[in-house]
Amino acid sequence: MEILVCVKRVPDTAENEISIKGDGTDIERDDLVYSVNEWDNYATEEAIQIRDKVGGSVTVVTVGDSESEEILRRQMAMGADKGILLADDAFEGSDGRGIASILKAEIQKGKYDLVLTGAQADDGAAQVGGMLAAMLDWPYASLVNKVDVEGGKLKIGREIEGGNQEMNEIELPCVLSIQTGINEPRYVGIRGIRKVASVEIPSHGAGDLGIAAGSVGAAAAKVKRADYFTPELGKGAEILEGSMEEKIDKLIELLKAKGGLK
Amino acid sequence: MAQIFAYIAHKNGVVEDSAAELAVAAKKIDAAAQVTAIVTGSGSTLDSACQGAAKLYAQVWKVDNAALAYPNGEVVRKALAKIVPAGSILLVPHDTFGMDMAPGLSIKLDAAYAADIVGLDGLDGATLKAVRQEFAGMAHTHVAIDTAKGAVLTLRPGSFQPDGAGASGSVTDKSGDAGDLSAKRRFLQVVEAETGDVDITKADVLVSVGRGIEDAENISIAQELADAMGAVVSCSRPIVDAKWLEKARQVGTSGKTVKPKVYMAMGISGSFQHLGGIKGSPFIVAVNKNPKAPIFQVADVGIVENILEFMPAMTEKLG
Numbered sequence: 001m002e003i004l005v006c007v008k009r010v011p012d013t014a015e016n017e018i019s020i021k022g023d024g025t026d027i028e029r030d031d032l033v034y035s036v037n038e039w040d041n042y043a044t045e046e047a048i049q050i051r052d053k054v055g056g057s058v059t060v061v062t063v064g065d066s067e068s069e070e071i072l073r074r075q076m077a078m079g080a081d082k083g084i085l086l087a088d089d090a091f092e093g094s095d096g097r098g099i100a101s102i103l104k105a106e107i108q109k110g111k112y113d114l115v116l117t118g119a120q121a122d123d124g125a126a127q128v129g130g131m132l133a134a135m136l137d138w139p140y141a142s143l144v145n146k147v148d149v150e151g152g153k154l155k156i157g158r159e160i161e162g163g164n165q166e167m168n169e170i171e172l173p174c175v176l177s178i179q180t181g182i183n184e185p186r187y188v189g190i191r192g193i194r195k196v197a198s199v200e201i202p203s204h205g206a207g208d209l210g211i212a213a214g215s216v217g218a219a220a221a222k223v224k225r226a227d228y229f230t231p232e233l234g235k236g237a238e239i240l241e242g243s244m245e246e247k248i249d250k251l252i253e254l255l256k257a258k259g260g261l262k
Numbered sequence: 263m264a265q266i267f268a269y270i271a272h273k274n275g276v277v278e279d280s281a282a283e284l285a286v287a288a289k290k291i292d293a294a295a296q297v298t299a300i301v302t303g304s305g306s307t308l309d310s311a312c313q314g315a316a317k318l319y320a321q322v323w324k325v326d327n328a329a330l331a332y333p334n335g336e337v338v339r340k341a342l343a344k345i346v347p348a349g350s351i352l353l354v355p356h357d358t359f360g361m362d363m364a365p366g367l368s369i370k371l372d373a374a375y376a377a378d379i380v381g382l383d384g385l386d387g388a389t390l391k392a393v394r395q396e397f398a399g400m401a402h403t404h405v406a407i408d409t410a411k412g413a414v415l416t417l418r419p420g421s422f423q424p425d426g427a428g429a430s431g432s433v434t435d436k437s438g439d440a441g442d443l444s445a446k447r448r449f450l451q452v453v454e455a456e457t458g459d460v461d462i463t464k465a466d467v468l469v470s471v472g473r474g475i476e477d478a479e480n481i482s483i484a485q486e487l488a489d490a491m492g493a494v495v496s497c498s499r500p501i502v503d504a505k506w507l508e509k510a511r512q513v514g515t516s517g518k519t520v521k522p523k524v525y526m527a528m529g530i531s532g533s534f535q536h537l538g539g540i541k542g543s544p545f546i547v548a549v550n551k552n553p554k555a556p557i558f559q560v561a562d563v564g565i566v567e568n569i570l571e572f573m574p575a576m577t578e579k580l581g
Contacts, residue, residue: 134368170446223407237564
């Protein structure tokens with residue numbers, strides 16, 4: 001099976017405190033730790049496991065700049081066979097639809113049976129996989145937490161409300177967005193990264209993909225971020241101050257009053 | 263004047279809470295708009311769902327087809343692509359169905375798409391200003407949506423409080439307009455979540471751990487605090503993903519809905535999916551080393567500390 005995994009380089013929210021620049025144009029990016037989007041990492045692992053079971057190859061692709069190469073190499077160190085970088089000044093400022101159009105053009109240059117994305121990334125929109133499938137006219141399933149290859153089809157589970165699982169049969173080729181927890185992504189050590197450090201990663205631009213200037217990027221975006229802001233919050237939590245011991249004493253008192261401690 | 267449609271989620275013939283929330287959101291987009299509910303399904307449960315929708319919307323479009331008996335996103339999208347008029351705004355709940363169905367529909371309708379909207383500031387010409395969150399709720403953003411060729415918008419559950427307004431709407435049968443509903447994805451069945459050996463939904467006090475627990479070995483630190491408090495250990499999604507605790511202990515929209523008296527959120531950032539699983543207004547205590555963690559916005563009491571130091575200290579104090 002020929003599998004393409006779409007990945008994105010994002011600020012790691014588990015490692016960073018996100019703060020907004022004074023003028024609201026962006027978040028403070030100077031000291032951010034970037035990594036591969038967590039959902040995408042599960043998608044890559046799933047692709048590798050499927051390939052190891054039924055054969056074929058795994059290609060990882062990202063729309064980004066030269067800095068995004070590092071996440072492609074990281075996914076190749078996990079076991080992906082190839083990496084492709086989609087980079088062009090014309091891609092900057094694309095909305096979800098623009099990103100999906102760029103990926104669609106790359107997919108149509110190849111011959112893939114299965115395209116995986118993470119269920120969502122740093123902007124929380126969870127949109128690119130579904131848009132991509134619609135553009136390709138392929139079937140789609142989101143929030144996938146189980147994949148079994150059965151003949152020329154897949155049997156998949158989708159995570160739905162309440163921790164229940166919706167089982168579906170889906171034809172190939174298809175696009176699936178992968179939910180966290182579907183597998184246990186393998187650890188990548190520094191030695192693994194070194195092994196793929198010199199592998200060439202092709203970079204494709206708008207011209208290579210036959211994408212008309214102006215059909216993607218900021219000019220084509222129907223959804224534009226106006227600013228980042230800090231909302232006026234309600235009263236929020238009463239923050240307990242003092243030493244650790246003082247905080248605990250105050251909390252125990254409060255919990256006793258609320259029936260949380262006998 | 264915008265033409266606005268609302269997709270109505272329903273189960274066993276009863277419309278979900280989102281039906282009333284979308285009606286409020288539609289008014290925030292354009293108070294003068296004509297708003298139509300679209301209800302898809304099959305048979306008698308569809309009819310009762312339409313009656314429920316007619317109590318909230320002046321117009322209800324019913325789409326009855328055996329292929330729509332279960333809300334398979336692939337099938338519903340096909341029907342809506344035929345039924346929703348070009349140029350209109352469609353509202354959909356941002357739940358596991360909406361996330362599945364809606365992005366692709368925006369492509370089929372050649373409409374703008376904005377997901378997981380938490381606030382709406384109204385239309386200015388064809389531009390709709392909305393509020394979203396990024397970076398796991400740690401940053402808010404205003405977005406400008408060009409609705410000139412229509413828009414598909416998913417709205418975060420719970421973000422638009424129903425205003426109690428009622429309607430006595432009329433139901434129009436649009437089943438004939440749905441067209442061919444064959445799809446390349448076939449719904450098989452729903453597998454119910456396994457019940458674990460501990461029922462967190464019955465606990466009065468929960469010590470709930472998130473990413474801040476850092477390692478599987480540290481779960482015992484939370485268990486010791488829970489034991490000292492007479493509480494039960496629950497957790498957020500990343501802990502289950504990492505397989506450090508079983509799924510039955512997960513609080514959230516994709517886990518269990520709990521109604522404790524006291525909820526101790528230990529090293530939990532507080533995503534909306536997690537908070538969606540906490541009902542009954544418990545007294546929420548948040549301990550997190552990140553003072554900007556969204557959990558502090560909803561907690562009653564907050565303590566900025568590393569839980570790996572805080573929990574053993576509290577256990578000792580209680581011992």
